[in-house]
Amino acid sequence: MNSDRPAKIAKRLGIGLKALRLWEAEGLLRPHRLANGWRVFRDEDVTAAWRVAALKQLGFSLRAIKALLSRGTPSLDVILSVQEHALNEQLSQIQRAQKAILAAREKLAGGADLDADALIILHQETNMSNNFINPTTEKLWEATFSPEQIHTLKERPFTSEDQERVGAAWASVITEADRLRVIGDPSSEAAMALGRRWFSLVREFTQSDPGMIASSREFYAQGFANPTTAGQMPFDKAVWDFIRKVAEQLVARGETIT
Numbered sequence: 001m002n003s004d005r006p007a008k009i010a011k012r013l014g015i016g017l018k019a020l021r022l023w024e025a026e027g028l029l030r031p032h033r034l035a036n037g038w039r040v041f042r043d044e045d046v047t048a049a050w051r052v053a054a055l056k057q058l059g060f061s062l063r064a065i066k067a068l069l070s071r072g073t074p075s076l077d078v079i080l081s082v083q084e085h086a087l088n089e090q091l092s093q094i095q096r097a098q099k100a101i102l103a104a105r106e107k108l109a110g111g112a113d114l115d116a117d118a119l120i121i122l123h124q125e126t127n128m129s130n131n132f133i134n135p136t137t138e139k140l141w142e143a144t145f146s147p148e149q150i151h152t153l154k155e156r157p158f159t160s161e162d163q164e165r166v167g168a169a170w171a172s173v174i175t176e177a178d179r180l181r182v183i184g185d186p187s188s189e190a191a192m193a194l195g196r197r198w199f200s201l202v203r204e205f206t207q208s209d210p211g212m213i214a215s216s217r218e219f220y221a222q223g224f225a226n227p228t229t230a231g232q233m234p235f236d237k238a239v240w241d242f243i244r245k246v247a248e249q250l251v252a253r254g255e256t257i258t
Helices: 006-013 017-025 043-057 062-070 076-109 116-126 135-144 147-155 160-183 189-206 210-225 237-252
Strands: 039-042
Touching: 006 017, 006 039, 006 043, 017 043, 039 043, 043 062, 043 076, 062 160, 076 160, 135 210, 147 210, 160 189, 160 237, 189 210, 189 237, 210 237
Parallel strands: none
Antiparallel strands: none
């Protein structure tokens, strides 16, 4: 069994030693201690550190990671699957951004100017912090939500702190759903707990408005039905199908999901 000191592990993972110590202080890591009190990372400790680092890269806060791990350790395959999906999304976004920049430069080279609308579209295409709304899903968004609904959503007070909180919460439930759907039991207590968290976030978005609920369902139904948009959705169709089964179980128990 291999073992290394914390400083070496931190360097290999590309993180600071302080971060590693913080993760340990938060109870996310429990490295082995030698008789002299020195901490060493064995293979299973390195795996645990990698898992936390990977979840951090996916946008999870330490609080979200603690909550996720408290419900069971996600398998390496599940985390790798989510990472692969996120990287594919980033690659698609980079390719769209490159295409938009090339088109804009060709237009400028031909002696034309970029008007305000063109600059706004270019900004949307090259905004690497926006992984959900892209040209493909934006068209779907506009096709499934009414102008009044879109205006209402844009006018909601939503701070950067709100965005971070909701983003971390969604990342947590999507990862948990991906883990549980592999197990394949939508009626399990773990699945029920996941469903309650999932639909709590849905209600926060829809405000339990019937029109918003219907538009949201149509957005995902159309998005996953169309091969062009299916790969641009915020999570895989397998997750969507599993959550629908969980919803059926919750309703059968008399619980409200909307």
